[in-house]
Amino acid sequence: NDGMVNINQRLTEIFLHSISASFPGLKGKLPVSITLNQNEKFGDYQCNSAMPISGVLKAQGTKMAPRQIAELILKNLPSSDLIDSCNIAGPGFINIRLNVSFLKRALSDVLVHGVRTHHSKGECGKVVIDYSSPNIAKEMHVGHLRSTIIGDCIANLFEYFGHEVLRVNHVGDWGTQFGMLIAHLTDMFPNYKEESPPIGDLQAFYKQSKKRFDDDPEFKKRAYSCVVKLQSGDPDFINAWKLICDVSRKEFQVIYDRLGIVNLIERGESFYHNLMPPVIAEIEKQGYVVVEDGRKLVFPEGSQFPLTIVKSDGGFTYDTSDLACIKQRIFDESGANLIYVTDAGQAAHFKAIYSVARKMGWYDPQVTRVEHVAFGVVLGEDRKKFKTRSGETVRLAALLDEGRKRCEEKLKEKGRDKELTPEEFKAAQEAVAYGCIKYADLSHNRINDYVFSFDKMLEDRGNTAAYLLYAYTRIKSIARVAKVSREELKEAASSFYDDDGLPLEHAKELKLARFITRFPEVLQRVCDDLAPHTLCDYLYELATVYTEFYDVCYCVEKDRKTGDVVKIHKHRLLLCDATVAVMDQCFKILGIKPVHKM
Ligand code: ARG
Numbered sequence: 001n002d003g004m005v006n007i008n009q010r011l012t013e014i015f016l017h018s019i020s021a022s023f024p025g026l027k028g029k030l031p032v033s034i035t036l037n038q039n040e041k042f043g044d045y046q047c048n049s050a051m052p053i054s055g056v057l058k059a060q061g062t063k064m065a066p067r068q069i070a071e072l073i074l075k076n077l078p079s080s081d082l083i084d085s086c087n088i089a090g091p092g093f094i095n096i097r098l099n100v101s102f103l104k105r106a107l108s109d110v111l112v113h114g115v116r117t118h119h120s121k122g123e124c125g126k127v128v129i130d131y132s133s134p135n136i137a138k139e140m141h142v143g144h145l146r147s148t149i150i151g152d153c154i155a156n157l158f159e160y161f162g163h164e165v166l167r168v169n170h171v172g173d174w175g176t177q178f179g180m181l182i183a184h185l186t187d188m189f190p191n192y193k194e195e196s197p198p199i200g201d202l203q204a205f206y207k208q209s210k211k212r213f214d215d216d217p218e219f220k221k222r223a224y225s226c227v228v229k230l231q232s233g234d235p236d237f238i239n240a241w242k243l244i245c246d247v248s249r250k251e252f253q254v255i256y257d258r259l260g261i262v263n264l265i266e267r268g269e270s271f272y273h274n275l276m277p278p279v280i281a282e283i284e285k286q287g288y289v290v291v292e293d294g295r296k297l298v299f300p301e302g303s304q305f306p307l308t309i310v311k312s313d314g315g316f317t318y319d320t321s322d323l324a325c326i327k328q329r330i331f332d333e334s335g336a337n338l339i340y341v342t343d344a345g346q347a348a349h350f351k352a353i354y355s356v357a358r359k360m361g362w363y364d365p366q367v368t369r370v371e372h373v374a375f376g377v378v379l380g381e382d383r384k385k386f387k388t389r390s391g392e393t394v395r396l397a398a399l400l401d402e403g404r405k406r407c408e409e410k411l412k413e414k415g416r417d418k419e420l421t422p423e424e425f426k427a428a429q430e431a432v433a434y435g436c437i438k439y440a441d442l443s444h445n446r447i448n449d450y451v452f453s454f455d456k457m458l459e460d461r462g463n464t465a466a467y468l469l470y471a472y473t474r475i476k477s478i479a480r481v482a483k484v485s486r487e488e489l490k491e492a493a494s495s496f497y498d499d500d501g502l503p504l505e506h507a508k509e510l511k512l513a514r515f516i517t518r519f520p521e522v523l524q525r526v527c528d529d530l531a532p533h534t535l536c537d538y539l540y541e542l543a544t545v546y547t548e549f550y551d552v553c554y555c556v557e558k559d560r561k562t563g564d565v566v567k568i569h570k571h572r573l574l575l576c577d578a579t580v581a582v583m584d585q586c587f588k589i590l591g592i593k594p595v596h597k598m
Contacts, residue, residue: 003116005106008034008045008521010082011096015047018076022069026056034096036518043087043095044514049073050092066092103513104501107578110516111493111502115581117161117520125336126164128329129155132256132264133342135172136248137181137206140255140396142378142386142452143343149441149591150375151341152261153532156589158337161527166265166333171252173245173268174321177206179227182240183219184209192243193236202247231273231315255396259434260593275324276316280309283323286360300355307352322353326370330363337369339530344374344447373530376449386452400434406454407433410466411598420597428598432458432466435592439465442590443536463540465592471543472583472594475550479573482556482565489577492570503571508549512575515545519582523589532590539586546579 011034020027030053037043050066050073057064070092077086084099131151134140151167159165184205189197199205212219230237249266256264283289283298290297294312299305307319329335340350350372357363363370378386388394407429411417417425440457443464444450460466479489496502504510522538525531555576557567587594 003113004110004517004520005082006117006520006524007082007098007517009524010080011045011047014078014080014083015049015073017078018073019049019053021076022072023053023057025060026053029056037095040511042089043097045096045098047073047094047096048092050094054092070094098514098517100504100510101500103510103517104504106501106517107504107513107575108493108497108501110578110581111574112497115519115585117523124161124163126166126334127155127158127337127339128166128168128333128335129158129337129339129341130168130170131155131339131341132252132261133170133172134248134252135175136245136268137177137202138172139203139393140252141393142396142399145255145396145399145437146343146375146378146441146446147341148256148259148261149438150373150446150532151339152259152264152591153438153442153535153589154339154341154373154530156591157523157527157532157535160585160589161523163337166335167263169264169266169268170325171248171266171268173241174270174273175318176224176227176315177210178230178241178244179223179225180209180213180219181206181244182226182230182237183223184212185240185244192240197243199244199247202244202251227315255400258400258430259438260591269318269321272321272324272328275328276320279324279327280320283309283356283360288356288359298356300352301359303352303355305348305352307356319349319353322349323356326353326357327360327362330357330368335368337371339371339373341373341375344376347372347374371530373446375446379449379451381451381453383451400437403433403437403454404429406458407436410458410460416598424595424597428595431593431595432469432598435465435469435594438591439468439536442532443540445533446531463536468539468543468583469592469594469598471546472580472587473596473598475546475576475580475583476596478555478576482568482573484568484570484573489570489573493574493577496571496574502574504575506549506553508552509572509575512545512549512579515542516578516582519585535586535589539583539590542579542582542586546576549575 012032015034016032019030019032030049032047032049034045034047037046050070053069054064054066067088070088073094074086074088082099082102084097086097087095089095129151132144132148134144155165155167185192185197213223226237230241256262280296284296288298289309290299290306295308296310297306298309300307307323308317309320309323311317326338329338342350354370357370358365380386386394411425411429411432416428420428436457440452441450457464458466460470502513504513518538522534526535553569553572555569555572556565557569558564559566584594
C-alpha cells in the first residue's frame with residue numbers, strides 16, 4: 001500500500017493511454033489535462049482534450065469533429081476501478097464520474113493507514129532550501145518573518161513527500177559591517193577576550209558603531225583594517241567576530257523557538273569564504289570576466305546588468321558568495337531542488353546568479369530545479385510600509401508579544417480562562433497567536449504585498465487560523481461527546497476495511513469523501529507552484545464542506561423528548577476522523593500547532 005491515490009494524476013495517465021492509442025501520430029504532442037468538473041451535477045472531473053486534438057489534426061490535414069474524437073477516446077479508455085462512468089457534453093467535453101466504491105475504499109484506507117501521500121515523480125531528489133536568512137547585528141524584520149514562515153512550510157511539504165530536505169539559514173555574517181563592529185567592540189570592551197561582552201542591545205550597538213563610522217574618518221580607517229584582518233583569518237578578529245555573531249544568534253533563536261522553527265541549520269555567507277577564490281578563477285578561466293574600473297564583473301546571458309564578483313579594493317560581494325553558494329549546493333550537497341525564499345526585491349539578483357551558474361555549466365535546468373520563491377512586502381493597515389506608530393521598524397519579538405496579548409484578550413472575552421486550566425489556556429493562547437500570524441501570511445498569494453492586521457487574522461470567521469483551529473477542536477470533540485471510545489471506532493474502521501469500505505450513502509457524505517480524496521493532488525499542485533495559499537484554500541474549503549455534511553448528517557441521533565441516544569452512526573464519526581486526519585496533515589505542513597481544547 002503506497003498511500004492515497006493522486007486521482008488527477010491517475011486519470012491523466014488513463015486518458016493519456018487512450019489518446020495515444022487513438023491517435024498514434026500525436027504521441028507526445030498533446031499535454032492531456034484533467035480538471036475538476038465545473039459542475040458537480042455532471043461529474044467529478046473533466047477532460048477537455050478533444051478540442052485541441054481536433055485543432056492539431058486539422059493542421060495535419062485531417063478533419064475530425066471534437067465530439068467524434070471524444071467518442072474515440074472513450075472507446076479506447078482502459079477500464080479502471082476509479083471511474084464509474086463518462087459522458088460527452090457540448091462540443092466534446094468529457095465528464096468523468098468517480099466510482100463510489102472507490103471512494104468508500106479510499107476513505108477506509110485513510111482511516112486504517114493514515115493520510116499518506118507519496119511523491120508522484122518517483123525517486124525524489126534532495127532539496128536544499130534557503131530561508132529566514134537574517135543579517136547578523138542588524139534586526140530581523142518582518143521580511144525575514146515572511147521568509148521564515150513560507151520557507152518552513154515549503155520545507156515541510158517536501159519532507160512530507162519523502163524528499164531529503166536540507167534547511168539552510170543563509171545569515172549575512174560576512175559583510176564589511178563587521179569591520180566597524182569589531183573596532184567598536186574593542187573600544188567599548190577592551191576586556192572582551194577575558195570576559196564575554198555584555199551587549200544587551202545589538203541593534204543599538206550597530207547604530208553606535210555606524211555613527212562613528214560615518215562621523216570619524218580615523219575610526220573608518222580602523223574599521224577597514226579590521227575587515228582585512230578578519231577576512232585574512234587573524235584569530236583575534238575571528239574571535240571578536242564570533243562574539244558578535246553569538247549575540248545575534250541568541251536573539252534569532254528566541255524567535256525560532258517561539259515559532260517552532262527547527263532543523264534550520266545556520267550556514268551564513270562566511271561559510272563560503274574559502275570557496276569564493278576558486279569560483280572566481282573558474283569564471284575567469286572561461287573568459288566570462290569583464291574588468292571595469294578595477295572591478296571584476298560577469299554579465300548574465302542577455303542582460304546588461306552585471307554581477308560584481310570582485311570589488312575594486314579586492315573584496316568579495318553578496319554576488320560572489322551566492323555564486324560560490326549555488327555551486328556548493330549543486331556539487332557538494334548534490335541538491336536536485338534548490339529553493340531560495342526571499343523578498344521579490346531580490347528577483348533580479350537570483351535571476352542573474354542562476355543564469356551565470358547555467359552559463360558555467362553547473363546545472364541543467366532539465367535535471368536540477370532551481371527556484372526563487374519570491375514574496376511581496378508586508379504593509380500596515382494604512383497600506384504603507386509596516387511601521388510602529390512612532391514610525392520605527394517593528395521588532396519581531398514585540399510583534400509576537402502583541403499577537404499573544406491580543407489572543408489572550410479574545411480568549412478571555414469568550415470566557416475560556418474560566419473553562420480551561422492555566423496550562424490549557426496558555427497552550428491555546430500561543431497556538432492561536434502564532435498560528436494566526438503564520439496562516440495570515442501563508443493564505444495570501446505570496447507574490448502579492450500583504451496587509452498585516454491582527455484584527456483580521458484573529459477573527460474567528462472566514463479564512464483564518466482562528467476559525468480553522470476552532471473547527472478542528474469541535475470536530476475532534478464529537479466522538480468524545482457521543483461517548484464512543486477510540487477503541488470502538490478503531491474496531492469499526494477495521495471491520496469496514498475488511499468489508500467494502502466506509503458505507504457512504506448520503507450526498508453530503510459523498511461530497512466530503514470526494515473532497516478528502518483530492519488531498520494528494522492539491523499537495524502536488526502546491527509543490528509544483530511552491531504556493532502555500534493553495535493548501536490554505538483547500539483547508540478552508542474542507543472545513544466548509546465538512547460543515548455542510550455535519551449540518552444535515554447526524555452522527556448521533558437523540559430522542560427529542562428524553563434526549564437519550566437512539567442511534568450512533570459510526571461511519572459518520574469515522575468521516576469526522578478522516579477530516580481531522582487531513583486537517584492534521586495540513587496544519588503540520590503549514591507549521592501550525594493545533595490544540596485539543598480552546
Ligand atoms: N541575508 C539576506 C537578506 O537579508 C538574504 C539571504 C538570502 N539567501 C541567499 N542565498 N542570498 O536579504
